[in-house]
Amino acid sequence: MDDTTRADAIHRLKSVSGHINGIVRMLEDERYCIDVIKQIQAAQTALSRVSENILDSHLHTCVTTAMRGDDPDDRERVLGEITEVFRQTNKP
Template identity: 50%
Template sequence: MSEEQQALIRRLRSIEGHVRGVERMVEEGQYCIDIIHQTQAIKRALDKLEHELLSNHLASCVTTAMRSEDVNERERVIGELLEVFDAKNKI
């Protein structure tokens, strides 16, 4: 695996551990608001992971597609970026 992949795996393992921590909080009957704070923190960790994924994607696949002479390919990567952006906005 590349260094980038290993860094992503480390982030994902940490998120997985965070989810298991929330399972324990629920089992122990901890305070709802404290649990919600943790699920919000997990979503922020996923946001940071998506930043890394998108950063790699723009520097590799998008740059290659944009520099090709294949107009369909260029439109495809643009469409995918807009879709990811809309999912944030959940338009």
């Protein structure tokens, strides 16, 4: 992962962390359920964006390098990793 992607991910995750703390406070303050749910959904969306950005970086660096390389085992490994990520994401 390049430095820009890493720095962006760290920044976004720190923001999500603050958002989660805000959700905890909302629950402690017995805020309206729908408002809490909306904030949870916003945090989930933010986490998804971080994941997408990291995946994009991975595809453009590690996967591209493996696909252009001479090692067929390395190619199969990175393809298997991508498949597993999507398998985990799509679990019910």
